[in-house]
Amino acid sequence: MGNNRGTHEGNTAEIEFVKKFNINKKSEKFKNYLSKFKYDNIDDIFMVRVTTKQFSKLSNQNVMTRADSYLIKSNDLKLKNLLIENDNYLDEEILKSNNIGFQYIEFSGISIKMSDSNNFQILKMTPDSFYKLFNEYELGAGASIYCKKEEELEKNNSVYEGWHTSKQKIIDKYNKDIPSLLKLNEQISKAEEILIYKNLKNFSNKRIIEIINKDNNLQEIIFNGYHIYEEPYSASYFYKGNNIIELTYIPFLVTTGSGRSKGNFTIVLKPKK
Numbered sequence: 308m309g310n311n312r313g314t315h316e317g318n319t320a321e322i323e324f325v326k327k328f329n330i331n332k333k334s335e336k337f338k339n340y341l342s343k344f345k346y347d348n349i350d351d352i353f354m355v356r357v358t359t360k361q362f363s364k365l366s367n368q369n370v371m372t373r374a375d376s377y378l379i380k381s382n383d384l385k386l387k388n389l390l391i392e393n394d395n396y397l398d399e400e401i402l403k404s405n406n407i408g409f410q411y412i413e414f415s416g417i418s419i420k421m422s423d424s425n426n427f428q429i430l431k432m433t434p435d436s437f438y439k440l441f442n443e444y445e446l447g448a449g450a451s452i453y454c455k456k457e458e459e460l461e462k463n464n465s466v467y468e469g470w471h472t473s474k475q476k477i478i479d480k481y482n483k484d485i486p487s488l489l490k491l492n493e494q495i496s497k498a499e500e501i502l503i504y505k506n507l508k509n510f511s512n513k514r515i516i517e518i519i520n521k522d523n524n525l526q527e528i529i530f531n532g533y534h535i536y537e538e539p540y541s542a543s544y545f546y547k548g549n550n551i552i553e554l555t556y557i558p559f560l561v562t563t564g565s566g567r568s569k570g571n572f573t574i575v576l577k578p579k580k
Contacts, residue, residue, distance in 0.1 A: 373532030374416025
């Protein structure tokens with residue numbers, strides 16, 4: 308699936324979900340989700356699509372948030388006409404441009420995915436944001452290493468540099484786990500070098516998964532966006548396949564981002580298919 312098509316379809320899924328909720332919020336389908344929140348009148352509750360970027364404490368910049376939509380509470384009389392004009396659709400720009408008064412409902416954020424899609428990113432980490440979560444660069448460098456083609460091995464020098472580390476630091480840190488790393492300082496064949504780097508990459512990917520799986524705080528940051536976004540921009544819920552479920556954990560894979568060949572090093576977590 309191409310990025311443009313995926314983005315378009317993702318946007319459509321979000322828009323349709325917001326409309327569906329605002330039309331049918333009293334239906335049985337949304338009863339369990341709405342039961343998690345305190346309010347006096349369901350007629351004052353509305354779903355709003357996220358259309359702004361918000362500050363992330365992880366990247367220290369404004370980014371797209373984990374939530375694609377969230378609930379607000381409002382008795383602003385202008386909302387009724389706005390819903391009619393916009394076919395029950397609301398987003399942040401509509402609220403702002405019409406000066407609508409409302410309250411955020413915290414922890415109501417929903418991550419919305421197309422019903423047939425597993426092709427989305429859970430989290431993309433630059434070297435610096437990776438360091439904030441894992442407290443080291445070497446693990447990210449190991450997961451980013453080139454280890455398939457002999458002609459690509461020289462690119463690993465840029466991997467070390469991009470991850471603010473060095474080959475020697477990686478050898479010193481992991482040679483007890485991967486004794487063959489010590490051979491990287493010897494005269495060895497390209498084929499043997501590839502095997503060593505494959506071991507390093509596999510070890511690094513597994514170690515990242517193990518660290519995440521043992522750390523609840525890390526899971527909250529990665530899967531929900533808790534601790535890094537202001538409310539309501541974390542995602543406490545997940546909408547896929549016509550169901551809203553609580554978002555706690557997504558089985559995932561560790562991959563490298565598409566910019567590696569251009570020197571833009573990232574570690575990307577994606578759902579297992």
